[in-house]
Amino acid sequence: DTEVTQTPKHLVMGMTNKKSLKCEQHMGHRAMYWYKQKAKKPPELMFVYSYEKLSINESVPSRFSPECPNSSLLNLHLHALQPEDSALYLCASSQVGSGYGYTFGSGTRLTVV
Amino acid sequence: EDQVTQSPEALRLQEGESSSLNCSYTVSGLRGLFWYRQDPGKGPEFLFTLYSAGEEKEKERLKATLTKKESFLHITAPKPEDSATYLCAVLSSNTGKLIFGQGTTLQVKP
Numbered sequence: 001d002t003e004v005t006q007t008p009k010h011l012v013m014g015m016t017n018k019k020s021l022k023c024e025q026h027m028g029h030r031a032m033y034w035y036k037q038k039a040k041k042p043p044e045l046m047f048v049y050s051y052e053k054l055s056i057n058e059s060v061p062s063r064f065s066p067e068c069p070n071s072s073l074l075n076l077h078l079h080a081l082q083p084e085d086s087a088l089y090l091c092a093s094s095q096v097g098s099g100y101g102y103t104f105g106s107g108t109r110l111t112v113v
Numbered sequence: 114e115d116q117v118t119q120s121p122e123a124l125r126l127q128e129g130e131s132s133s134l135n136c137s138y139t140v141s142g143l144r145g146l147f148w149y150r151q152d153p154g155k156g157p158e159f160l161f162t163l164y165s166a167g168e169e170k171e172k173e174r175l176k177a178t179l180t181k182k183e184s185f186l187h188i189t190a191p192k193p194e195d196s197a198t199y200l201c202a203v204l205s206s207n208t209g210k211l212i213f214g215q216g217t218t219l220q221v222k223p
Contacts, residue, residue, distance in 0.1 A: 004156075033211075042200060042213035043157065056210065090156050099145035099164055099204060102211060104156035 001026040004105035006091050012111045015081060021108045023074040023091030032074040033102065034066060035090040043090055049074060050096055081112045115140045115205045117214035125220045126191055134186040134199055134217045142206030146184050148177050149200040151216070157200055160186075191221045 004025045013019050023032065031050050035043035048056035049068040063085075065077040074091055088109055092102040116139045126132055138146065145164050149157035161170040163179035170177045174195065176187040186199055201214040 006156075042215055045210055045212075048209070088154070092156075099162065101145070101147055101159050101162045103159060104149075106156045107154075109154065 002103070004091055004093055004103050006089075006105035006108050008108060009106065010109045010111075012113060013078065013081065014113055015083075017081075018077070018079045020078065021076040021089055021091075021110075023076075023105060024072055025093045025103070026072055027093065027103065028071075029093035029095055029103070030071055031094045031096045031100075032068060033092040033094075034074070034076055035092065035104075037088040037090055037107070047076075078110075081110075083112050086111045115203065115208065115210070115212050117201055117203055117212055119199075119201050119214035119217050121217060122215065123218045123220070125222065126188075128192055128221055128223050129190050131187070131189045131191070133188070134201075134219070136184040136186070136201030136214055137182060138184070138201075138203045138214075139182075140203045140205050140212075141208070144204040144206045146179055147202045147204070147211070148175075148184070148186055149202065151198045151200055160199075188219070191219075193221045193223050195219065196221045 007022045034046040037043045046060045047066045052068045067075040088107045090107045091105045094100045094102045118137045120135045148160040151157045161177040166181045174189050178185050198216045198218045200216045
């Protein structure tokens, strides 16, 4: 299995809702990442997990809450989002260490109304 | 500060017309330079990793090269299915972060 699977593919949520994005990989990668991508812009790093521990938080607002319950799963919990948070949310994974390429999922297209 | 700049922003080619995409970078310790292809609404698809100046990688019509300051993605005799956004990214050994350039959107017309 050489894929990163993200669910759901599309999500529409109101500003008072709570929802979660899920990411799963079975490549044995011990580093996992969340990126946010706005239209016609490059992906922007949000969080990095290494060996299931949060190692980088790029000053992301607390309405985004990541969780890594085990080495194969990564969640992003969403609460009280704003319309400007609408974007494509990408999950990626890689081996830990120098210079390994990241494998990206297809993303979740999030619309906040 | 780590920085990646890609040019041109957009490129239109006729089928069979070869060209090159540029990626200039400034990074505090290069762990690797990566090329990705991204189709609309999809996640980036890994193409190549380059680690040191002088290195070259090839895959079908694509060839990536690396110097100490920039990388090129050469596209030979492109086909319409090569139309996509091509992203360059560098992994910094100081920060451990993968930083993307703005991308080059390639359109190949039949």
